[in-house]
Amino acid sequence: MRSVKLAFYARLALILHALALILLCMYLGKTILIPLFFALLISFLLYPxxxxxxxxLKxxxxxxxxxxxLTFVISVGLLIFIISRQMVHLSKDLPLLQSRITGTLAELKDWVGDRYHLNDAQQMEYINKSVNGMMGGLANSIGTTFVGALESVVLFLFFLIFIYFILDHRRLLMNFVMALVNREHRLKVQEVVVSVRSLINRxxxxxxxxxLILFVLILVALLIFGIKYAVLIAVVAAVLNIIPYLGIYTAMAFSMLITYAGGSGSQAITIAIVMIVAHFIDANIILPRIVGGQVKINPLVTIVAVLTGHLVWGIPGMFLFIPLTAIIRIISEKVDELKPWAILISTDEQEL
Incomplete structure (x- = not known):
């Protein structure tokens, strides 16, 4: 059967239509695809x-x-145990946090009164209107939050089931992939699968x-400055840093709040400085050499992948679309028709 050579604009239109359809299907099927793709990544990690x-061991x-x-569940459980132990100690300082916030609000009220000439009654009227609106929204969101938490538990159980079946039926899945292509392409497909598995592991x-490196850096710095809850802050920062660009600043806001509750304003500022310096070291030294060298994606495509992942899958997509883009790069390198996309994604700038 003779292949038909389409004009560039026709091929571009088909590519854009296919891309839009794929993203739409990923968006509509995110409830299944997110835990399934997470399970695929963890399965590659647990395969060895x-x-x-x-x-x-036979x-x-x-x-x-x-x-x-079970090994994976125990590892996650240990991490949750460490965080929960620190959170128990933090809960003892909640009354102190409330009193500090109350004092800060009183000082803010006095400043607003002096600055904008509003008496206490006028300020309380504004505050009551805002609080009533917030409480109404909070009441509406309680049911949604409960349903969301229950849904997360169910999805986590399905996530573990997915991992088990991917590991147990990996040969069946491999046979399925091989059956999709002609015999002359099966060796190349096998190379792609091995490369993808190696890339995901790395x-x-x-x-x-x-x-681990970021945890040690932040923990050592916080212990030097005598910051309370140094272990909790370092763990939260290291975990949230998985989310590119936004995670470290979310951790910084949380850490400044709990530090202000149990310490002083200067210590909260110290937290911000430590987080910013740690993020600078991570973004310019640790990440490019340890993580960036594994996926081999240039920074421009990385940012586009993160934003697209957030658009399609929300916060999980910001993490998942980076290895997904790396997988697309590997496949594009093996298929002649897709090699221009591999050039666009990769970090190799050598002239052809």
Whole structure:
């Protein structure tokens, strides 16, 4: 059968239509696709452990898959345990936080009165209107928050089930992928699968290494300055830093608030300085060498991928679209018709 060579504008139109349709399907199916893609990433990470149990310890594949999932759950549980222990200590300072905020609001009220010549009755009228609106919105959102929390638990259970079945049925999934292509392309497809698995492993290990280094840097700095809840702040900053660009500033706002409750304003400012310096070191030294070198995506495409991920999948998409873009780069490098896209995504600027 003879292939038809389309004009450039026709090919561009088809590409744009296909891209729009794919993004629309990803948006509509995000409830299933987000935990499924997360499960795929974690499955690649747990694959060497499951393979070790099967080959060295002679465990059956279902048992090795279950034990690998349990290892992941225990690791996450330890992280949650460390954070919860710190949060228990933090809860003891909540009355102090309330009193500090009350004092700050009183000072703010006096400043507003002197600056804008508003008496206490006028200020209270404005505050009551704002509070009533906020409480109405809060009452409406309580049910939504409860439903959202319950939905997250259910999705997490499905996420663990997905990991188990991907590990247990990996050969079936590989046979399915091979059956989709002609025999002459199967070797190339196998190379792509191996490359993707290797990339995801290196990417996740790089992220974990980045988190550990950032945790140690922030913890040491906070201990030097005598900041309370240094472990909690360092853990929150390291975990939220996974979200590109926004995570570190969210951690900074949270850390400044709890530090102001148990310390002073100068210590809260110290927190901000430590976070900004740590983010600068991470963005310019740690991330490019440990994580950026694994995915090999140029900064422009990285920013576009993060924003597109947020548009399609929200906060999870800001993290997931980076390895997804790296997978697209690997596939594009192996397919001649897609090589221009590999050039656009990669960091290689050598002339052709």
């Amino acid at each position: 452990l499951a393979l070790l149990m099967e080959t060295k 465990f059956p594949r279902p048992l090795a898959s279950i034990l690998s999932v 990417y996740i290990i790089g992220l974990l290494s980045e988190m």
